[in-house]
Amino acid sequence: xDCCCYFDIxxxxxxxxxxxxxxxxxxxxxxxxFMFKQYDIxxxxxxxxxxxxxxxxxxxxxxxxxxxxGSFGFNLILVSRIADFAKNGETLELYDDxxxxxxxxxxxxxxxxxxxxxxxxxxxxxxxxIMEMVIVNTYPYTFLTxxxxxxxxERQSKSAIITISSSITVNPAAFDAIYGxxxxxxxxxMEGLRLENKDQKNLDFLIINPAYVSTNNARLHPGSQVETxxxxxxxxFKALGNTQMTFGTPKHCINGFVLKLMSGLTANFNxxxxxxxxxxxxLANQMWEKRT
Ligand SMILES: NC(=O)c1ccc[n+]([C@@H]2O[C@H](COP(=O)([O-])OP(=O)(O)OC[C@H]3O[C@@H](n4cnc5c(N)ncnc54)[C@H](OP(=O)(O)O)[C@@H]3O)[C@@H](O)[C@H]2O)c1
Numbered sequence: 001x002d003c004c005c006y007f008d009i010x011x012x013x014x015x016x017x018x019x020x021x022x023x024x025x026x027x028x029x030x031x032x033x034f035m036f037k038q039y040d041i042x043x044x045x046x047x048x049x050x051x052x053x054x055x056x057x058x059x060x061x062x063x064x065x066x067x068x069x070g071s072f073g074f075n076l077i078l079v080s081r082i083a084d085f086a087k088n089g090e091t092l093e094l095y096d097d098x099x100x101x102x103x104x105x106x107x108x109x110x111x112x113x114x115x116x117x118x119x120x121x122x123x124x125x126x127x128x129x130i131m132e133m134v135i136v137n138t139y140p141y142t143f144l145t146x147x148x149x150x151x152x153x154e155r156q157s158k159s160a161i162i163t164i165s166s167s168i169t170v171n172p173a174a175f176d177a178i179y180g181x182x183x184x185x186x187x188x189x190m191e192g193l194r195l196e197n198k199d200q201k202n203l204d205f206l207i208i209n210p211a212y213v214s215t216n217n218a219r220l221h222p223g224s225q226v227e228t229x230x231x232x233x234x235x236x237f238k239a240l241g242n243t244q245m246t247f248g249t250p251k252h253c254i255n256g257f258v259l260k261l262m263s264g265l266t267a268n269f270n271x272x273x274x275x276x277x278x279x280x281x282x283l284a285n286q287m288w289e290k291r292t
Contacts, residue, residue, distance in 0.1 A: 022261075029257050033250035036238040041072045044241055045108045047157040053077040053107060053148070055085075055140055056114025060215030061164060064229040065111055068237065074109065077102055085114060085140045086132040095143040107151050112141040112163045112186070117179045117217055130178055137182035142189055149193075153200055160204040160240060163190045167211040167247055170259040183209075194244055207245045208236055211255040227251060 052074040056062040058081065070076055079098065088094040115137045118129045145161060152159035166183040168176050187207055194205040212218045212226040220226045227249050235249040247256035 025257055025260065029250075029253045032239065032243060032246045033253045036242040038238045039241045041069075041237060041240065045158050045160055046073060047106050047108060047155065049075065050106045050108040050157070051075045051077055051102070052109035052111065053079060053102065053144075054111040054113060055079045055083075055144065060217060061210075061213055061229055061232060062111070062113040064233040065113065065162075065236070068233055069109065069111075075105075077105070077107075079114070079140075079144075085136040086116075089135040089139045092143065095140075095147050098144065099147045103151070106155065107148060107159070108155065108157065109160045109162065110145065110148055110152060112145065112161070112190075114140060115164065115182075115217065117176065119175050119179065121175065122177055125178075133179060134182055137179070138185045138189075141186050145190070145193065149197075153197070153203055155202065158202050158204060158241075160206065161190070161193075162236070162240065163187075163205075163207045165190075165207055165209045167209045167252065167256050167259060169209055170256065171263050191245070204241050205244050206236070206240050208239065208248055209245070209252075209256065210248045211252045225251070225255070 052069045054062050054066050054069070054076065057066040057076075057078040066076055066078060083094060083098065085094075116133050118125050118133050122130075141163065149161075152161065163186055165187045166180075168180040169184045169187050171180075173180055187209070190205065190207050194207075197203055197205075210227070210232055212220055213232045214220055214222045214226050214228055218226065222228045232248055232252075235246075235252070239246045239248070247253045
């Protein structure tokens with residue numbers, strides 16, 4: 001075999017190494033966007049008198065999930081500001097208290113949703129706000145799931161743990177730096193937990209990583225890049241039981257695919273350096289101003 005032939009083989013191997021994962025990602029985008037058939041959530045998870053617990057249910061995504069689960073026939077445990085995670089979230093007593101209140105109920109679904117985002121430069125964010133964000137976005141997810149896991153596992157019918165993370169987990173980003181860390185904390189914790197429990201056929205895990213959804217958190221109106229809570233929650237219930245991780249709606253899946261492509265560039269060429277601090281700052285300001 002001559003030298004050219006070796007180069008040809010090497011080029012084919014390298015090409016396949018780069019292209020195959022991308023082709024698989026495109027197949028995943030199509031699958032997650034259009035191919036899921038929603039399970040009948042009632043018959044998949046419902047047991048007589050069963051319950052769903054949702055954190056952060058007073059607005060946005062959590063509120064819509066609560067309405068939906070109510071309409072499916074679940075009894076609801078709504079954990080909201082009264083449990084103020086920012087003030088009490090790092091005390092184990094809070095989680096003991098929640099557990100003791102619900103320990104005799106047949107819990108079928110846990111939705112880890114409550115979250116905050118300060119969206120600003122680290123240097124311009126008060127330390128107190130950073131501290132609250134870190135606590136609210138990480139401790140309740142971890143501690144509540146830890147406390148409730150065995151209850152969910154011991155059910156005869158199926159159970160589910162749904163975690164709202166974020167597409168920010170794909171790339172580190174200015175303005176959302178620490179928020180992004182909290183979201184990757186959630187994602188790694190829940191994905192690790194899923195792997196630890198992969199033999200539990202009766203327990204479905206779903207980690208969903210939305211891009212923008214029009215809520216108090218995003219401060220954006222629905223639009224070309226921004227989903228309504230209804231559309232986003234539609235995609236969540238379509239994905240439940242069909243996959244363990246998704247970006248959500250077709251828009252979000254495409255957005256996630258592009259972010260992952262960017263992430264490759266960032267790793268190799270540090271592409272973010274092309275975006276000056278001024279441009280990023282302008283974009284972020286526009287986002288805050290868009291809301292009336
Ligand atoms: N919207 C997006 O574009 C987007 C994108 C990616 C990920 N997410 C994630 O989606 C989840 C829901 O956010 P959202 O967009 O629906 O925002 P949202 O409308 O602001 O809802 C957040 C929920 O969390 C609750 N919460 C906040 N701080 C709390 C605290 N200290 N103690 C107890 N509850 C607290 C809020 O209660 P109050 O109403 O009392 O404040 C509210 O019910 C979050 O985890 C967020 O990170 C959102």
